[in-house]
Amino acid sequence: MAFATTFTAPAAHAATTASPSASTSQSSAGTSGSCSDADVAICVQSATAVLTSTSGYSTSIRIFNSGDDSLKAGTLTVSMNAMYSFTSRVDMQDWANGDAHIPTQSVLGTVQVPEIKAGKNASVSIVVPADSTQLKSIFSWGPKPLLFSYSNGIEKDGASVNSFVTRSTDGLKTAGTPALSMTVVLPLTASSWSGSASAVKELQVGTGKQSSGSSSSSSSDSKQTKPTQSSTSSGTDATASSSSSSSSSSSSQAGSDSSDSDTEHYSSIVTLNEKAETTQRRQLELLKKYPILQSIADPLYLQTFPIPPQVTGIMQPADFDITAFAAKGSSAYANAGISDSMWDNSLAQKALQTATGDSNSKLDSYAWQGKGNWTQRALDTARKQGYSAAISLTDFASDDDSASAHTGKYTVKTASGDMSVLVAQKQLSLLAQNAATTKSADAETTSAGRIARLMAQSALYQMEQPYAERVLLIAMKSSEDLAYADQVMSNLSQASWLKLTDLATLKKAESYKSGQTATQSIPTASGLSSSELMALNSSLSALAASKDDISRFSTSILSSKEQSESSPTTSGTSDAQALARGDAAQTGQQSDDASGWISQLSLAQSTIAIHSLDGTGRNSSLPSTAAQLAGALLSGVRITPSESVTVVTETASLPVTVSNDHPYAVHVIVSSKTDSAEIVTSREAQIEIPAHSEVQVTLPIRVAAAGKANASLVLLDRKGQAFGTTHTTRITSTLRLSDMSGLAILVVAGIFGLLGLWRQFNRKKDPDE
Template identity: 80%
Template sequence: MMDWQHTRRYHATSSARMSHVAWALIACITAVLMVVATTVASTPAHAATTDNAKTVSSQSTNAADADTSCSNAEVAICIESATAVLTSTSGYATSVTIFNSGSTALKAGMLTVEMNAMYSFASRVDMQDWANGDAHIPTPSVLGTVQVPQIPAGHSANVSITVPADNSQLASIFSWGPKPLLFDFSNGVDKDHASVNSFVTRSTDGLKTANTPPLSVTVVLPLTASSWSGNADAVKKLEVGAGDQPSASSSGSASASKQSEPRQSDSGTDDANSSSSSGASSPLSTASSSPSASSSSSASSSDSDKEASHADAEHYPSIVSLSEKASSAQRKQLELLKKYPMVQSIADPLYLQNFPIPPQTSGIMQPADFDITAYAAKGSSAYAAAGISDSMWNESLAQQALQTATGNPKSTLEAYAWQGQGNWTQSALDIAKKQGYSTAISLTDFASSDDSASAHTSKYDVKTASGDISVLVAQRQLSLLAQNTATTKSADAETTSAGRLSRLMAQSAFYQMEQPYAERVLLIAMKTTEDLTYADQVMSNLSKASWLTISDLATLQKATAYKSGQAATHSIPTGTGLSNGELTALNSSLNALTASKNDISRFAISILSSKEQSESSPTSSGTSDAQALARGDAAQTGQHSDDASGWISQLSLSQSTVAIHSLDGTGRNTALPGTAAQLAQALLSGVHITPSDSVTVVTETASLPVTVSNDHPYAVHVIVSSKTDSAEIVTAREAQVEIPANAEVQVTLPIRVAAAGQANASLVLLDRTGQAFGVTHSTRITSSLRLSDMSGLAILVVAGIFGLLGLWRQFNRKKDPDE
């Protein structure tokens, strides 16, 4: 009965609650309908007088919750979205945000969108002046108006205008091409007035105009990572020599090909079982038979050796992997390339090894997007000291890395030298050609003196010391806009993506109209850090533009060069193009990488036991390291052998892998050298002194025990150094000690005491050249010298008596007459 009453009360309570919720929902819906009705009723009649233009006004929102204002002005107009290209059926639609950054409320006003349907731009200067707000072009055609509500200080309001395709103003456009567009806000107060100049482009669709040949453009996208990250777990495994342990899998069937199961793991993770997906970005991926084999005949390794090496390397994590942000960008890159196959992708072959299934690409660039322009500015010696040899980024290595990524030993693609942070100077082009690259791609500042000329084919043939090299120069304005960058700081409409997209389409149309019958191929280059959502919008508009045809890189390369010979040489920049900040960051990275390379070399030569060392240099970064980087099989470098050369080579290649990814063309991996520093520090700190307790000495001599530990898989030979801060209590200065692999050894240092007291002994490890490393430990030594028995006391008493008698005799004895 009690249970039944309890259940009944529960259902009654639940019913009451449901009833309250229902009434609350009805009240909310009623309130929303009333607000909508009030808003519609308050819309002025003239808002819809422009041929059925639809207008929508939203309530103001707090600026903290909205996008940041696109202008520093108190009243700013930001174009959130807009129709970039008009066709006979498209109509026009835009969404605009009005920001009030002032300290007082902004009175309600009117936003008007106006256009000049009859105007045609005469020059690119006219277009830029209009974009900058410096040109006075009348805009009599009103596309639409919308009421803007009062906006409190620090708030914003979003409004929208939609103009149907049959609007009379749109129908009045009889010529195709870019048209000036004006966004104007006014509320009757002069200081609140704001306007923004933009563009809209009418396509040839539906117009009775003569058709001219479309302008050919090539759109290129670098397929590279925007950022890499180091793996602390990989550093630890390298330190303890995880590669010397036998693999859990003894067969190579799991990785018999590049498309096998390990390649299907999620790229960009640090999973120890995803070594194949990390590819050449990791020096811990796959293997060959031995370090010497990799240096002599890497390309001729048998399939069975490769399969076994894959199995041996399965437990390795990657020393360098994709960051979470880069992994997300990787997926978007694949989606973009699949959606727009006309995009010409130029891939970093090491980055390709991070794809479960590498996408089809149009070409490859230098491994790791290595910054050749910065290399030319600093010189080869600085990079060699940092762990990067020339053989690690030449064209041959790029092709080898591509073959590893695809799993096809016959894969080849055209190799392009991609521009880094600096300019393509004559020196940089000489180096690129010498490294095997026949074509370079310039993103900025090449042939800047030609910017004022008509749009021309984006190709220059330049002479170098090693032969001619073609430089494909990105068209400046189109590439800036395609990279989501404004053409100038004064172009207010281009502070938003929608404004930049409208300008991009208008500019491309103008270039076609500028020389409608000239055969030209323009290069539009995107960037590694491209906003791929914006890139999708760019490609969507370019592919639908009736005045453009999207070609491939082969078409551009076959085109006649705009300049060649001496004329092209005069177009080469003379300055490096590196800013002070970029040079500072570059020097900092080089210094950090050089220090880590030196520490690894020091450990191999002066700390590792001499009996473990190989006759060959264990820290070279020559051809064998470069081939291992390209194949991604550096893990085998650390397989167990009779000496430690394989392990040291693995450490050296890990440092070089970090180095080449740190010094890429993005300049975004300045924190990555810290991973190499951690690796070097782990080596040095793996040999350490175990702190000992204080020592009390009661005799003139004693011993100070010191325990030295070795966490590494090979024996080390070091020197224990001791110094005290007292002259009465001293220890032996040095003691040689050899510590076996993964062991600890205790060594004793003699102590000599001259007087009672205290002293601090500073203990530190030295390598065999006498340079200290590791942490200095301090041990307190206390001396308590005292008499041990009564016999000693008796001796002192007798000595005192004899001393007193001697003095008494000296003063009381009779002297000789002649004395």
């Protein structure tokens, strides 16, 4: 068996007996990916991770000069210790960190490195043929120490990196031992979700249409029939499903609008980004290429595939973060719009059936770990929700770090029954996730270095207990670099000391710990950092505010049926305006009961909420979509700005036009206040606005003196709370002697005139007159 690991197209290869190739890059060190902050850094771009009898060894190295001065020409040397095999994980980690001193006297090859100017880098490569003396001198299989060193005779310019190469059993005359069983699992979830502005608008104006299980991506309207998902259910899952039926009965208020709905999610309110189609295609290719790769899928993400892939199992809907939920408590999530039934196992199975188009589809379910730890409370919560198995990625059984590699299965007791916790092996999973084991492991700053360490570490674990029956779990991450995942699977599947198995094998394996001993391995702290808790609290508060706004609109702004029928303001208005707009047919088909529309709004808010609080932490922008949805409701009822009003009498009227963009009538209060004591308006006026209409109400104006005033107009709900934008209208009074004032003056003048005439005719005259 012969294979080699290559991550980048190497530079022109040359045998060590010839002149190895070297080239100087024209890009600056800062922009071309230096793997170290040191002035002189050695970055392993590609390397053979596993040696066989026919593979030979090849590597491509890039040397960076991040200093201020040019780097004189020097020599890169690759050397190893052919006689040494690591037998301790401590020694292996010390070597990776550069803390161990192991001689590497066997030189695989050297290459001359030209002068490197400041801020530049040089790429070199070495190829060692399989029949070379150095490679033939390896008589034992296992991980070997490998050293990359650079020197140009100046001490400060020297650099070295410790790495690994693993000799397989191929072609060696050594006794064979059973292969180590290993299960590799890939979470099939979306890398990110975003809110749909168009869906928000459709919901606001009442044209949103929710069909059960509609896809949330651009492929959602595909008419192609989905293939049937094979059923691999187990008896434990059936029990778990029935145990969660009680929680399913307490469904959220949003799920009652359709008896045919098989989910409690308004899928069109969230969409995938533009790269989703490419990502899905590459995920499908990876699963097809490696059928042994186990996949645990978010059933809501599966619904976005035009043709969903065959998967091993499903996780909780939307990759909901159960660990964070357990740390915060259900009340905070209920206030944010998330009910327990939205993410239980029974709903996950229904979402799977929607994705596959087969009402009989059923798969094993696994509670996938979120950002926090699987505490006892978190496991109790997951088991109560119907999940009989959980995948643990980090910080479970940390007391076993110094123990030999063992089967990654614990059986713990919960209030709802036993729970199988499948624990990922820490070092192997980190490396499979394209992460270094420690910050000090310089070779592991590149993908090639991490693959080399992964293969060496797996060989070490097999050598620790070569005859013990064990099944190790390697867990990849949801945002996995699929090209790197391909390299991981290629190397693991070809390693002679490994046997890749499925999750069913791991679940059936004997537990490493169970009962009280397993309980002692459960983390006691949530594991959420202060920044993660702060972000979680911020999202929960924002989502709770949007949920409260929808509830407020429903109870205090939306008109009740009785109010709509008794309101004199809207008599005959709705039909006339519908005819004028040309949507009388749509309005005529509109249900008289707004509860279904409100349920859709609540369902959409809850869907946004559950996607916001997933285990990846990459959807923190989604609560703004929920705020947008709630804001659209409140801003959809608004005052139309009016022109200034000029008053020439003691009384007048202020016209106020209120618009309603929603598909149902609203009943609000128009409030008006002026900043003048001489010019005042009526304080409040109730108004009913039909669906998709506008209504004008007049507020009386009373003037005591000439002058100017500003009238502030704002809408109030029926509880007297303001909402929307405040508008200001200018009122100008030019009061004249007219009307009652002028009439009073004329009457007084007439009285005085009559008195004058009466006195003239009734006074005594002088004798001389």
